[in-house]
Amino acid sequence: MIVIVKYNAGNVQSVQNAIARLGYESVITDNPELLKAADKVIFPGVGEASTAMHYLKERELDLLIPKLKNPVLGICLGMQLLCAYSEEGDTKCLGVFDNQVKRFPAQDIVPQMGWNNFTSVSSPLFKGISKEDDVYFVHSYYATITKNTVAESDYILPFSAALQKDNFYATQFHPEKSASVGNTILKNFLEL
Amino acid sequence: MLKKRIIPCLDIQDGRTVKGVNFLDIRDAGDPIELAKRYVKEGADELVFLDITATVEKRKTLVELVTKIAKEINIPFTVGGGINSVEDVAALVKAGADKVSINSAAVKNPDLISAIAKRFGSQCLVVAIDTKFEDNDWWVYTHGGRNKTTLKTVAWAQEIERLGGGEILLTSMNSDGTKDGFSIDVTQKVSEAISLPVIASGGAGSEKHFKEVFEQTKATGGLAASIFHFNEIPIPVLKDYLSKNNISVRK
Numbered sequence: 001m002i003v004i005v006k007y008n009a010g011n012v013q014s015v016q017n018a019i020a021r022l023g024y025e026s027v028i029t030d031n032p033e034l035l036k037a038a039d040k041v042i043f044p045g046v047g048e049a050s051t052a053m054h055y056l057k058e059r060e061l062d063l064l065i066p067k068l069k070n071p072v073l074g075i076c077l078g079m080q081l082l083c084a085y086s087e088e089g090d091t092k093c094l095g096v097f098d099n100q101v102k103r104f105p106a107q108d109i110v111p112q113m114g115w116n117n118f119t120s121v122s123s124p125l126f127k128g129i130s131k132e133d134d135v136y137f138v139h140s141y142y143a144t145i146t147k148n149t150v151a152e153s154d155y156i157l158p159f160s161a162a163l164q165k166d167n168f169y170a171t172q173f174h175p176e177k178s179a180s181v182g183n184t185i186l187k188n189f190l191e192l
Numbered sequence: 193m194l195k196k197r198i199i200p201c202l203d204i205q206d207g208r209t210v211k212g213v214n215f216l217d218i219r220d221a222g223d224p225i226e227l228a229k230r231y232v233k234e235g236a237d238e239l240v241f242l243d244i245t246a247t248v249e250k251r252k253t254l255v256e257l258v259t260k261i262a263k264e265i266n267i268p269f270t271v272g273g274g275i276n277s278v279e280d281v282a283a284l285v286k287a288g289a290d291k292v293s294i295n296s297a298a299v300k301n302p303d304l305i306s307a308i309a310k311r312f313g314s315q316c317l318v319v320a321i322d323t324k325f326e327d328n329d330w331w332v333y334t335h336g337g338r339n340k341t342t343l344k345t346v347a348w349a350q351e352i353e354r355l356g357g358g359e360i361l362l363t364s365m366n367s368d369g370t371k372d373g374f375s376i377d378v379t380q381k382v383s384e385a386i387s388l389p390v391i392a393s394g395g396a397g398s399e400k401h402f403k404e405v406f407e408q409t410k411a412t413g414g415l416a417a418s419i420f421h422f423n424e425i426p427i428p429v430l431k432d433y434l435s436k437n438n439i440s441v442r443k
Contacts (some may be wrong), residue, residue: 013262013286013287013288014262014288014290017262017288018266020263021263021266046312046313046315046316047312047313048313106387108387109387109388109389109410109412110387111314111315111358111389112194113315113358113359113389113412114194114195114196114197114389114412114413115194115195115197115237115442116194116195117193132443134195134442134443136267136268137194138268138315139315140314140315154193155194174268176266177266177267177268177290178266178267179232179266179267180266182266183266
């Protein structure tokens, strides 16, 4: 069973639709038992970091998620929440990754909104994907580059397009909205 | 490198795609889902669906259509037309819309911009501006171009940014339907006055028009309807042309 972590806001439906197109069933829930029992957990998210952390804390998911042993995929804000700290709302996050989340300097249009390619990719998540492939980003904050970085991209400055540590995977971009390239990345995760 | 976005717009009436010429004459260009799937296959970067007859009674029909679109489409899409409240947005986002577009309601009640941004995030909110050059300035129009307001376009765009809008969809009424090219002047002024992404709209009639707007303004997207619907410019041909002219697009 694939579990998509439920949020109060944001478009989690599109994640479920993308998974369904790949032939997988999924449930959208914040039930801790279902999260622990899942084959795969997808932790999506759009919105604001401090509000989202507050939501997780109310449900004690802030304690549960970092301890999950099954493969977890954070997407967009989901990835940022798995990092140590976000400048957005001065928010202490889940700390799975030691990366910091910072606001893009205002040297160009912020948010980065649109299709961008990679400057490097590794990790089983990117099997069949090359640096030249484009994926869809929408974000004003970015995760710094550390040893957890498995894909880098460039907008104003180099940033983490994807992270991986143990059973935790995360993408800054939206694979569910990234056409066939995104399908491949989601499929790679679901087949881990 | 971040790519320039090519965005087909589908005007929807009673669940079908239409396109007005100068907002008046309307022709039927088919089934929105089939058309949307064709665009995705051809390499469209995003899609915009504008319900041009959205009324309270029709709202449910639109939500049903959005649900179907979201199941079929794996690129981002925006839904607009007749959105008046946070509840309207909630219904569309729940159905699977990535972004919503508001226009007249934002002019009437600018606080709606902040309210939507706060609940769904700025990235979810496109504010559409219909603008017309008259009496030596660009003025904001509402209600599908029927009502002139006292707002000047650049000042309104700055206000939208301040209130938390995420993106501006800028349609020049002087150019819309003419196929004589985007209005470079107003697109330049607006895109340089704010730091939000601006989508240029109205007037695209050839590949060259997209090149001009991307070279001469800071717009990050170009939107058009009929030239794509009737396959006058196939998206792959347009992207190939832009790429050969050193404008970075997604292949």
